[in-house]
Amino acid sequence: MKEIIFVGRSNVGKSTLIRVLTGKKVPVGKLPGVTRKPLRIPYQNIQITDMPGFGYMSKVTRKGQEAIKDNIVHYIEDNASNILLGVMVVNTTSFAEIVDRWTQRNEIPVEVELFEFFNELDIDVIVAANKMDKVKDQDIVLDGIAQRLGMSPPWRQWLDKIVPVSAKKGNLGELKELIQKKMEETHGSF
Ligand SMILES: Nc1nc2c(ncn2[C@@H]2O[C@H](COP(=O)(O)OP(=O)(O)OP(=O)(O)O)[C@@H](O)[C@H]2O)c(=O)[nH]1
Ligand SMILES: [Mg+2]
Numbered sequence: 001m002k003e004i005i006f007v008g009r010s011n012v013g014k015s016t017l018i019r020v021l022t023g024k025k026v027p028v029g030k031l032p033g034v035t036r037k038p039l040r041i042p043y044q045n046i047q048i049t050d051m052p053g054f055g056y057m058s059k060v061t062r063k064g065q066e067a068i069k070d071n072i073v074h075y076i077e078d079n080a081s082n083i084l085l086g087v088m089v090v091n092t093t094s095f096a097e098i099v100d101r102w103t104q105r106n107e108i109p110v111e112v113e114l115f116e117f118f119n120e121l122d123i124d125v126i127v128a129a130n131k132m133d134k135v136k137d138q139d140i141v142l143d144g145i146a147q148r149l150g151m152s153p154p155w156r157q158w159l160d161k162i163v164p165v166s167a168k169k170g171n172l173g174e175l176k177e178l179i180q181k182k183m184e185e186t187h188g189s190f
Contacts, residue, residue: 002046002186003082004179007072007114008089009098010034010053013130016167017089018050021176026050033057038075046084046183051075054110055098069110073117085182086118086125087175092164093134096144115149124182126163128175133166 006014010032019026022043027034032053039050054069076083090111102109118125127149135141142164143153151158165173 001082002084003040003049003079004043004046004085004087004182005049005051005076005079005083006087006089007051007076008053008128009055009091009111010057012053012089012091013167014053014089015050017087017128017130017165017172017175018048020167020170020172021179022048031058033060044183072114076114076117076121076123080121080123083123084186085179086123087128087179088115088118088125089128089130090145091131092129092141092145093131095129096141096148099148109148112149126161126175126178129162129164130167132164132171133169138164 006018008014015026015028015035018041019028022041024041026039026041032055035050035052037052041048041050051072052068054072055065057065076086088111095111099109099112115125127145129142129145132138139155142155142162146153146155146158146162151161155162159174160178163173163175163178165171165175
């Protein structure tokens with residue numbers, strides 16, 4: 001079955017977003033590390049996959065975190081032919097700071113790596129810029145996200161790639177329409 005996969009750092013709101021989108025009672029929580037293995041949720045004639053988050057999690061060692069990231073990469077690799085779309089969820093309030101911290105250490109930030117990985121595998125990817133309810137200078141912050149993912153600002157040039165949302169407020173912005181469009185585009189080919 002074709003699938004749309006939601007990935008992102010832990011606690012960014014992947015599961016909450018899927019809850020709003022599908023209306024299904026997907027487990028969510030305040031602490032990072034709620035979703036521990038890929039959870040498949042039926043949605044129309046496809047499945048939505050809620051992935052565990054990568055990065056910091058209470059009670060998980062650095063090595064454990066690394067293993068979770070590797071599992072995500074392998075999952076995408078193994079299922080690439082079935083994946084219609086990747087939705088990379090980011091916490092808009094902390095994205096720039098985290099990416100810059102990694103870059104200063106000469107490490108490739110996981111979100112940048114994953115974004116490029118989807119592109120390499122020719123899988124369409126949308127960045128859901130979540131927690132917009134907490135963001136003040138929205139255009140400036142969204143420009144910063146675009147730029148760090150290799151898309152030159154202004155972010156509004158990338159309306160089919162970057163979608164501001166607030167899962168907590170039930171605001172999916174254009175995400176639902178973009179997903180619908182993607183599903184219709186591929187209709188008939190599966
Ligand atoms: N302010 C705000 N909080 C949000 C938003 N979306 C989710 N949250 C909160 O963020 C926390 C984490 O939400 P989850 O949906 O469990 O996050 P997740 O990305 O699935 O986390 P893991 O499963 O641990 O990887 C919860 O306390 C949510 O209420 C949002 O749009 N705005
Ligand atoms: Mg989750």
